[in-house]
Amino acid sequence: MITPDYYYIIVGGGLAGLQLALEIRKDVFFKGKKIAIIDPSLKSENDKTWCFWEEGSGKWDELIQKEWQQGLFIAESVKKEMDFAPYSYKMLRSIDFYQYAKGELNKDPDTYFIQDEISKIDEVTRTALGKKDSYTATHFFDSRPPHSYKDDSGSAKIYQHFKGIYIETQEAQFDPDRFTMMDYRGKYKNSTCFTYVLPVSPKNALIEFTFFTPFLTEEKVYDEQLEKYIREVLKIDNYSITESETGIIPMTDYPFHQHNSKYVTKIGTAGGWVKASSGYSFKSTERKVDKLLSNIKSGKKPAQGLFSKRFQRYDAIFLDVLEKRNDLGESLFTKFYTKNSIQNIFKFLDEETTFSEDIKIMQSMFHPQFLKSFFNKL
Template sequence: MLVPDYYYVIVGGGLAGLQLASRINNDVFFKGKKIAIIEPSKKIENDKTWCFWQNTPGKWDHLIHKSWNKAAFFSSETEQTLDLGEYSYNMIRSSDFYEDVKKELEKSEDFIFIQDRIEKIDPVTRTAVGKKANYTATHFFDSRLTDKYKEEVKHTVLYQHFKGWLIETQENIFDPGKFTMMDFRLKYKDSTSFTYVLPLTAKKALIEFTFFTPFLTAEKVYDEMLERYLKEILQLKDWKITETETGIIPMTDFPFHENNSAYITRIGTAGGWVKPSSGYSFKSTERKVEQIIENIKSGLATSEGLFNKSFARYDSIFLDVLSRRNDLGESLFTKFYTKNSIEDIFRFLDEETSFSENIKIMLSLYHPEFIKSFFRKL
């Protein structure tokens, strides 16, 4: 084989690709290795909002747009204020993240940004075929999501899909010290659906209507539910929409990691890095990137140790329940947030809890449907 164009090619300049690139850039082990980041768009718009919790200082603290220490949870029967204790819940705008990492990498002679769309990667010739050119490398990190996860009926597939409005009001409406984790007081019929509120100031907030369902819906449905929430729940008469964002995240127990090979590692959503039962990805991506770096430096396969089978099993059972009985979502999430401490909740979602702690949390969610799903997924 001829000398490849690049040591690594990172396909996709989103969250996973740029976190990986930044981590490589800050490790002397990779100094002198030529790396290409190939992305079809310029990535200059704020196309996503990422939120995550942490109880220690982190690498991305300088990009935090807003942080909260209290959360609200609403169901049709209860209202809870959750004190996050040692944790903070943080928001990062994607445009800030893209700009920050690009500026960092542009100072390095090892990285090059290429605007192109990769159509396929040939593992035999180790070639990424793009619309503009072909690119060879010793290894590819591929963030392209295919539809293969939809084709195998033995795996459960739901979608977390949403639309958000960044609104401004004339009067002081919001408590900027407390965000709303979930508000089930307004739901779409027979579904797991809720509103998520991130107040930035007393007059400004990002409000998202979110579905966690086996089906997708028309654009007008999000708009109708958002407008109803503003009028019926927040009792607003006047507001201005300054930004909008939408998203569709597959929530599935499909084993994305089985698509990894000696020369291709799937990353991001395409690698199964999104937590299937919650949709959170920012800190999960950071942890998996760290594991990849450790694997490379130790001479292991890049995907070694990226997934915890026990937590994957819990996620799979939970997804199966919601797939068959999507109307149970409000009840299950209410139990989750009212019967467990916020510290245990965050540690469980971060896959840091012990077996006994996991059993305690799963029992707090108990419903007969879990027994059916347990045996279905066995």
């Protein structure tokens, strides 16, 4: 038998691929096993910002740009101040993560970065076919989303799509100790949309206009909504844009796990690792990587037991509600944030609540559409 080029090939050097590679290299179980990370991009720019919550200190604290212990939820007639203790809400720029990960991984002689675009993985020959070359391995971790999920009629699909701009003001305009998690004062055609304000200093903030909708839109819509929010809501007339970012995150109950096989494990968005009802991915990825490597070391299938069927069902129902009645988003999130403590919300989104706690949260958000979506998802 011909010896493969690598023991593992990770297709995609984004969040999931780099977190996975870092944990493989830290674990003596994988010592001496060659891995390749193949991506068409050099990941040399700040293409996104990740935010997440956690209790106390965490493994990424040295990379954190800013963290907050207080936040705001704002809707038409509601303004709720939230104290996160014992949690902190943390902000991490992707470029800082990319540079750290590449710096650590480049120290290891058995880790290789390859700039190429993989078009296909042939499981018979265990070969990843790229535009520049082909590469063999014993197993592939693949972050490329399957094309079929977009056309699957049986799954709910909501897109979290957004544009964020870093702005700098001439005078102090922001409270750097408190961020705005959701502000629904910016409206757009009976859809679920909100603005997110992350102040990093009195004169600097990331302001992001975000949709949770079944449809996508043109970039000019984000620009118009951002300018309107900054001038009419924040009352800021003089500012400069120092950086911008855009993104589309699929929020869906599509069964990504069906694309796992003996030699290929889907990871990241392609593996369903993004929390379907919220779009949060950073800490979810961390947990999934830990479980995946534990499975491998125990002789199990890599993706075994990565998901809670109970929480997958909750997510599916909620997404179906937003898909069928996208105009309900503001009222549902208002109930969610005003009738529950932020600590219980974080526990629920981290899938750490008990069934009785889940019932209380779901009762707090009740609308008849939930019953219709419940039966639709049976």
